[in-house]
Amino acid sequence: MKAIAKTQAAPGLEIIEVPEPTLQPGTVKIRVERASLCGTDLHIYDWDDWSSNRIKPTRIIGHEFCGTILEVAPDVTDRKPGDFVASESHVVDPTSPDYLNGLGHVDRTTQLLGVDIDGGFAPYAVIPAMNARPVPTSVPKDVASMLDALGNAVHTVMDGPIEGKTILITGLGPIGLFAVAICKCLGAKNVFATEISPYRTQLGINAGADLIFNPLTDDIPALFAEHAPNGFDAVLEMSGHPTSLELAINYCNPGGRISLLGLYAQNRQTIDINKAIFKGLSIHGIIGRRLWETWDQMIWLLDQKNLDVSAVVTHQMPFTEYETAIQTMKRGEAGKIVLTFD
Template sequence: MRAAVWYGAKDVRTEEVDVPAPGPGEVLIEVAYCGICGSDLHEYADGPHAIPVVEPHPASGATAPLVLGHEFCGTVVALGPSVTGLRSGDRVAVEPNYRCGRCPRCLAGEYNICRHFGFAGLMGNGGMAEYAAVPAYMAHRLPENVSLEQAALFEPASVALHALRRAGTTPETVMVVGLGPVGLLTVRLAAERGVRRIVAVDVSPARLHRAAGLGATDLVDARLEEGVGDRIRALTDGEGVDVAFEVAGSESTLRTCLDATRRGGRVVLVGLAEEVSLDSFALVNNEQSIVASVGYRDTYPELIRLVAERGLDLTPLVTSTIALDNLVPDGFEALLDGPGEQIKILVDPAARGGTAAVGAA
């Protein structure tokens, strides 16, 4: 089969490899789509970051070189020994996180912070291939009225949904800073939850425009506005938002979130920044809280229900679908060129050459 294999930074090769055989407790999936995540892009640009290169990952037993891709879906074509609840022909969305099931966090149901947590496609072989073998617990069967195109967005949508859950009860007003795929999905799911006012902040006019179409009520171009926090307070009668989602991953955007959040409000930290400094005096005096949100847990059933029963459409985020052979030039390099028009690029492992543009703004 054809697969995109990571060997090192700027060294991802689409090559012929053996079709994996599903082991005990695993299923073999014929992959329909696999999205390119920011994590994949970082591994391509200057990795390794999460990819194990010396010691095997404790859950997967894998080291590089390995097959990339954790945002994938497809059809079950074979079952390994001891698999129940699934059958060949089932269309499934893959929740790609490994969990041991034995550590204290797993036993508490918090498997997204398992002691041995990891992702298929980063810490083990993933879905940028024609076939992928994964633990059966990762596979969620899809109803007939949920398309595989929708299912390809469930992984980043799960990150957004978990972040909204970390915000606590549904707030009246929120701000989302950073309108990549997860930020835009946070806007969409906040609107789905009935949030009254959703302020979207970014430096890309195209992404701000897309956020408006997904439910944002107010748009703030961070390139043009001086004092984004002051601007957002003005939009909220001087109060500030109840909850701010930091999805950009920088110290400056975290400060913007704190500046724009009301007294007693909350900042949900989703973006990945290395080190930040904070005005702890202001943080205490305003009695604000910062909570982190990593990955997701128990989100796929809710997303399946929202799509199947309420008609939630995630596909407007898809800006192009490309062939696996074109992953580097039309996927990684296109995204590295800058924010531009590309939001979410899907890889179709069955396609042979060419790029099909879809969902253009």
């Protein structure tokens, strides 16, 4: 089969010919139907510090995908051929103490699909059965391909109360855009956002944001005073930009929560920690998806609450056109790009 792979310790990716993967104990073989590109794939393409320190070529990349199970290993009893599933990218040891204590999302044994082990940017993938999450037929396949990323947004949004609350989302990349739709679906009173890209701002309007401010060109203190005079009950930081962190601490209400999903280019950030203490803020780091609580919440939102994130899907292309897809993402001219494997 053909697969998109990192073949050398250098920038770029290639399509290579590899044997179809074979079942191992505890795994399922999936006929991949759709996959979705993520910022991590760009890091791998660019061969930045993080990816060059972590990935051992040759590696089939891709951690967001969906498809139909073709075969299951003899010891797998809770998945069967014909099940339609989506990938969870964090592969953990199910016997580890972290996982058994309900801390699978921060499990110290975690390996990442498409990074530490072969992923799903190929017509067939073999992954642990528990990482193949059943998806109801009500969920469109394009959306099913990106549930790993949507789960990041569900985890961040549902980290605290939303109904009737005034929320600020900083950064409208795909995950921020998902968060807008989720906050609306869960009955937030107001969903405000900040974003610097006009393209992404338009997607934010399409996703249902009430107002979107541009920190580079707008008078933020005046606009926040006008539109959110009582401040924000929660700030969901999804830009990874230091000024958003400052904004969050300045404008989150006393007793409010700041949920930090965005990753910063520099590990160390200077923040007004005393302000956070005197305001009694709850500041939470968010990583991945809770295994499996976030997945249950996400399927409930999609299947029972009619969560619609179709506004975030902007492109679909054959996987052989991955180079075009990556360059489109790099220009910031995309929400989510779906790859097909027909």
